[in-house]
Amino acid sequence: MADDECKVFGFEYNSDDDSEYDICKEVEESDVYLSAPDEYSSEEWNDELVDHSEYDDSEDDMLTPDGTDDDDENRRYRYRGNTYDPRCPNESFIFQVGMKFESASQFRAAVKDHAIWNGFNITFPRSGDRKVEVVCKGNCPWRIYASLDARREAFVVKTLNDTHMCSRTPRNSQADYHWVAKHFLEKIRMNLDMKVTDMMREINDLFGITVSKQTCYRARAEARTKLLGTLDDHYHMLPAYVAELKRVNRRGTFELVLDRATPDSLVRFKRLYICFDSIARGFLEGYRRVIGMDGCFLKTELKGQLLSAVGKDGNNQMFPIAWAVVEGENQSSWTWFIQLLMNDLGMVDGNGWTIISDQQKVLNLFLWTLIAYC
Structure with missing residues (x-):
């Protein structure tokens, strides 16, 4: 093996021991490929090596073949082309013919990043899963074309004209x-x-x-x-969330009500009530028995309303006792909420309790619920 061939790859050949190579620069031993294939002349092969050595951040630029019975000095290495590394910084990234990508989407993303970093607008005359063509919107010949290569099992750059003649633009349509x-x-x-x-x-x-x-x-x-995640994803996790609350707070009250319009329809969320045991006991043991109840709208795409019962602590600050998410503020939802609250606070006949609300219907519902409870 000639010394010049080794130096092209950043290696120095040790003639005393054929099996040992000293690694130079940043090239690893597993990335070495030597000896030109039959379709290349020695000069063309050296030009190809120098051209591809600029992109040295790839993890799989050069691959060694499986071991043979030949001696180490007769081992041959074959060229496989560059593989795109998403971690390569934009300022040092260069497209090359033969560069491999995992998919068309990864290739499009790399081209978009390259165009935004270099400040020119591009367009996609062809953009599919098997073929992607990208050209510059300006009056310049820049063009890149890549397609799916079944033999290499990768998306490979086939044509590249890397000459830009347009000026940098302050706005870029790719920066969506x-x-x-x-x-x-x-x-x-x-x-x-x-x-x-x-x-x-x-x-x-x-x-x-x-x-x-x-x-x-x-x-x-x-x-x-x-x-x-989306709001729908969060609501789908509510059964698991309630089950975990019941596991860690066995004396608390956690009620999840699900509904379905027909036996064959999907299960939908209807109501959720939460009252932690420590909060209820803390309110009963250290606070005046004055409760304020109110509801408010939930400003999400799923709508609904939040019902709450709060008290006052020694610093005249709000002390949340229980809360519930319901389908709407109506007689059914308020009655359901008041019944659960009375059970948690141990209200028997309402003696000694003060209820505050800005809606008369809530007080009426509370009185009727109290009468029915008694």
Whole structure:
């Protein structure tokens, strides 16, 4: 094996021991490939190596074949092309013919990041699961084409013209709210209430482009959904949540009411009542027996109302006793809530209790419930 061939890969060959190589620079031993294939001349092969060595962040740029019975000095390595590494920083990333991607979606995302970082607008004349073509919107010949390669089991770049003749633009159509949400996902994980003005300022500082407030609002909402899930997902976990509450607080009262319109229809949420045993005992042992009851609307896409019963502590601050989420503020839901509250607080005849409400119907319902309870 010639010394020049080894130096191309950042290795120095030790002639005293054929099986030992000294690693130089940042190239690992498992990434070495040597000896040109039959379809390449030695000069073409060296040019190909130098051209691909610029992208040295890939984990699987070069692969060694399975072991043979030949001596170590006669082992041959074959070229497999570059594999895209999503961790490669945008400032050092370079597209190359033969570069492999896991899927068309990963290729589109890489092209979008590349275009935003370099400040030019692109469009997708062809964009499918098997073929993707990207061209520059400006008056320049930049173009890249990739397609699915069944032999390599990857999405491979087939054509590339990396010449740009257009100037940088302050607005980029690829910087939509999906891209902004992806860029700020980890930062929003640390701060769910991140300000949109901070998002706009950071994008302008890093990428030199301008995005609207509406784009940042939608991006923040999408990032929150990815991190926390949708409201439907949360409601689907309510049975498991109630079961866990009953396990850790056996003396508390946790009532989940589900409903279905017909025997064959899906189960739907109707009501949820929560009263922790420690809260109820603490109120009975240390607070005046004055309770305020009220309801408020829930401003979500699922609507509903929140019913609550609160007391006053020694500092004249609110002390929540019990609360419930119901389908609406009506006689049925208030009667259900009052009955559960009376059971938790041990109200027998109402003697010594004061009930405060801004709605007369709540007091009437409480009186009728008390009479029926007695």
